Amino acid sequence: MSTKAADDTGYRRRVRDLCTSWQAADRYLPRSDAWLRSFDPDFSKALGAEGLIGVSWPTRYGGAGATNRDRLAVTEELLRAAAPVAAHWTADRQVGPAILRHGSDRLRHELLPRICSGDIVCAIGMSEAEAGSDLASVCTTARAVPGGWLVNGRKLWTSHAHRATHIYVLARTARMPRRQDGLSEFVVDMATPGITVSPIADMTGEHHFNEVAFVDVFVPQYRLLGNQDDGWRQVTEQLSFERGGPERVLSTYPLVVEILKRAAARPADTATAAHVGDLTARLAALRRLCWDVAGAVDRGEVPVMEAATLKVLGTRFEQHSVELARKLGLFGEEPVDSLFWQTLLASPAFSLRGGAAEVLLDLVSRQEGGRGRDTFVHHATAGG
């Protein structure tokens, strides 16, 4: 009895069929954190050919005009299968939606169909050295020149920039008293002269992080997203999008499945069963929350609090799954390349994605700011 069966309209099955056939042909190996680390342009193109990228975008831009809940069906199944989706994930989740909301019509027609076909790889040029979670601390500049902008600066921690066709860049276009003001968003073609990508190996030894340097990189005017100097407001919206996704919950799903498999060998151990029950309840609630957030977006709402909650609790769920694996004593002498160690080594990065817990909790508390004395009326009416 799935409470969501009615919404799925075949998307789940189509994703599952593709993933199953690829796995059956040994074309990928499921792993934790696959949406960040398993990069295969062929898989992304195959997915695009099936019409499974950008499903919630209008058909005139190559999308399927489906709902956000349909899109959730797609992303959940991809995460469940731990499919190699890193090549298109950022474009589908972040950059595409930003272009759709704020991009010029030319930019939309140029990029969105190619994102949908799996031909575009996007990187995010947001963080800078010394910024940490202070994202407004942007030193990269974009100076107006005839026909566009010249970008100069350095971006850090840009995943897959070395493989990207395009990079989203947050740059300072004006000095204003409040440093959140005067920022603008651009989508830059990685083939433009003046861009240098330097690799940063992460602690697992893998290369997805990069430093990207921009020296007098020309960006045509139509690649500015939305309003000049208004980037902070736009990017804050984007972060609230980014927060609502199931990739904040399901990064460790392959390990969760392995925990269940091993725990099943101890049917008499009630403590183990209780831990599994607890894990299940948390996952079920979080998946429901993903579904609620997608539904709210479909209704035109901006469910900032729910999305932030999902991110805080989803990250905690991912970390908890790694700790539980060890705590239950189910993973003893694991080889270094095992799922357990792979997930453990990836886990320190879980909480860094899309804002530290403090930032998210601040978002939650700001949502409560304007509330009157008795909040129940709001809870009750918003709830049903």
Added chain:
Amino acid sequence: MSTKAADDTGYRRRVRDLCTSWQAADRYLPRSDAWLRSFDPDFSKALGAEGLIGVSWPTRYGGAGATNRDRLAVTEELLRAAAPVAAHWTADRQVGPAILRHGSDRLRHELLPRICSGDIVCAIGMSEAEAGSDLASVCTTARAVPGGWLVNGRKLWTSHAHRATHIYVLARTARMPRRQDGLSEFVVDMATPGITVSPIADMTGEHHFNEVAFVDVFVPQYRLLGNQDDGWRQVTEQLSFERGGPERVLSTYPLVVEILKRAAARPADTATAAHVGDLTARLAALRRLCWDVAGAVDRGEVPVMEAATLKVLGTRFEQHSVELARKLGLFGEEPVDSLFWQTLLASPAFSLRGGAAEVLLDLVSRQEGGRGRDTFVHHATAGG
């Protein structure tokens, strides 16, 4: 094999004998939080008659001139037995040591021997309404008059003030720019005219909290502790004393013993055994830390960081023991007056005693302030 056997010099046995005989005669019922809630002046007098109060104070004031580790032996055994020690606990732990450090010779001779005999009950007049953990926010005043001071104001949350013979009072004796300055400490006789005690029932329904109002209460000059206007420095020292004690670890010891008893009925449950092992390891480490702190005080050191650590982790241990009781499913349908519910209802107050965790963690981080780049040298040399 007790690593501490050599230090005990018979104190443990003497306390144990007394507690055992009182329990055998049904003269008290062990309970959690007994050091705060089990008030029996007769027990305190019996303990005093055995020379077991103020053991670390000089013999000329009625003490036994023993070490702080001897004193720890006494307090640990009293807490282990959950003996009814509330009548003398505050005098022995806080007020007595403050008098010994800062009191006039007249005050010492007047009060310390009577504390040692169990005849004095002390309350602490420190907190005020609206202060919370901001202890320097003191509105109670002491105005100099011939021969002494006139105290006016209200103190809140003063445990056992309704039964106290004396109350320690922190009062403002001067207005200075920094509000930590200009405070002074007094020991006030509760029989002085102008003192009114109003009860505040706590959530368990028990009455130990009080509000104490002072209206033109005369306090003779010799009852000022230490230096006028220098009370903040003195009280901060006192808090560091208060922090080091085993009552921050052992408030729930009766429940811990009950957990062990019930868990022993499930010898085959490895998860339960693992939780018990964890609980044991933590208790062992904390008892060792108590012993380290007492030893450091005996050597004339001021182990602020160790004492603050003990308080933070001890409080967490106490709360953990209550949670564990429930989590293991060992306490099902317990009557309301059972040890489990008694302890649970007392538990919200555990973390309020002697400073919130944040205040204590600030203390810890300040201890690290002056440290150079590589702290290991300090760790290593301080450690052995």
Added chain:
Amino acid sequence: MSELAQELFALVDELNRRFPSPRGRGHAEEVPFSLWSTLMELGLPRIGIPEHHGGVGGELDDLAVVVQALATYGHGTPLVEASTAAWAAQGVAAVPATGLGVVAVPHMQAGLPTRRFQARWGRLAHWAIVVHADAPPQLITFDGADVVEEADVAGEPVDTIEVQSAVVVDAGELPSQSALRARMGILRTSALLGTAYGVYDLTREHVLQRRQFDRPLAEIPAVRHALAEMRTGLVQTQAAHERALDAWRGGTPEQALVPVAAARIIAAQTASACAQVAHQLHGAMGVTNEYALHRFTRRLWAWRDADTTERQWAEELGARVLSASEHEFWEVLTS
């Protein structure tokens, strides 16, 4: 929220003005018979029962709104027990038309035939649904009974009933044990969620009003974050609660048991966390008898393990998962 639910919510609001909630006062309260009589008169325990079976119509969702709202305001009533019993007994001829029924859950009583059982609010009952661990539920009506009155840590009745002359109704007319546990589990979740909201509201007011170190407590980042943590727990519990209600609406009561278990576990965890954080943020004020907080936190502590403990729900859900395939885990148990 349905139209009926909105009306019901307004009704609770109105009732809360007539029978002032204990939010402002912490002292022990008598069992609130006057409010309860009014709820009975209004037919609220019969929400979710069709009119031809003596009910007032509506769905379980509507009943859940009432349970949650009463709990947020801090009113303690036998609504969860009485409405579950009434639902179970609908259409059973032997049930007295007016008398109150309650539910005795498995771990509270031993063996068959049942003459002696423990039930929350048992002192008010004329009949009871007795849920057995290993046998179908029974409906027992009784004229006279010896009642040993006891209370849980929140001061609510948990009574032992010894029946003198009883009529035992054939279990065939009653819902299954799973169905009963599912329905009661949802309503217990509603009560926990409502109470947790009440705790959150009290705490939010407290930190906005109290000043320390010359500023409102709410401006201290650690305080603000702790409050936000409570809020995330409420959001999560609400999601799990609605998921259970959807399952009840969309399938058989027995199928709802798995989502109910999940919701009940999440609600229990939120209850524990909210109680702890609320007391931490309230300081000494929160542990006084006079202040209302402990009246809410005691209910959280009592109800998180009521009927079926959190640990038992978790074991049960875990065992179900461990006997399932990944397919079922994904498609059914967590979807």
Added chain:
Amino acid sequence: MSELAQELFALVDELNRRFPSPRGRGHAEEVPFSLWSTLMELGLPRIGIPEHHGGVGGELDDLAVVVQALATYGHGTPLVEASTAAWAAQGVAAVPATGLGVVAVPHMQAGLPTRRFQARWGRLAHWAIVVHADAPPQLITFDGADVVEEADVAGEPVDTIEVQSAVVVDAGELPSQSALRARMGILRTSALLGTAYGVYDLTREHVLQRRQFDRPLAEIPAVRHALAEMRTGLVQTQAAHERALDAWRGGTPEQALVPVAAARIIAAQTASACAQVAHQLHGAMGVTNEYALHRFTRRLWAWRDADTTERQWAEELGARVLSASEHEFWEVLTS
């Protein structure tokens, strides 16, 4: 700290200048043979063994200082394994005077007679103490062996050794299984404690130097408190570590096993917490290969479950407690 321990500490400091510690660089490092050769030449693995048995004198405490100091600086060596093996084999005639011995712990090998076993740093060994779960320990010397070289998550050797021709020494001359586990458990605790100090130092430097929102990270209260939390874990672990060392000094090795279990559990918990908080406070910097942090946290993750896992220690200590009286729990097991 004894005079010898102070000298040893100065020696490690000096060695750390000659063989620069990996603190400043995060990249993978070859097994550090040059430092290890020097430690061997200086006789450090034979601290705690009397001179007439080929040792250099000193106590276990002195050895623990060296292990802890090397770990704080981030040097990985076989010192724990080699010194434990050397201590176990002291006075056993069959042991080669110069060759290195290691220890194979119970869960790493199966059955008797032992021809094949797994041992940390096995590739360097000429002989091994093989600890069995249900039989007395054995000392096995071998001329040739097939070695399958593997590594743990910290990159340290965990090798499988298959012995071709072995001499098995009578267990009668060797310490008991409990004694061996106790000694190795203390030294593993020393290594964990030292590494955790190293992590703390790195993190403290980081938050003092890095600026965010126009101030050093260390000035943000949440950051300062997280750092202080790490510090309290170190204080607690140090207390438990010293308690275990005192027990070793003051009783039989077998009696020390209980305090060692406690220390090892606390050290494992501190390892987990320190690793988590350190990565949290480091942000993205901490997950780069270049920065040293992961070299320390990988060791914490590997060592917290090395030889005997934290869970096994906890089960073992718990089982011991559950068979004891309150008297023994208070007077012995936690005193």
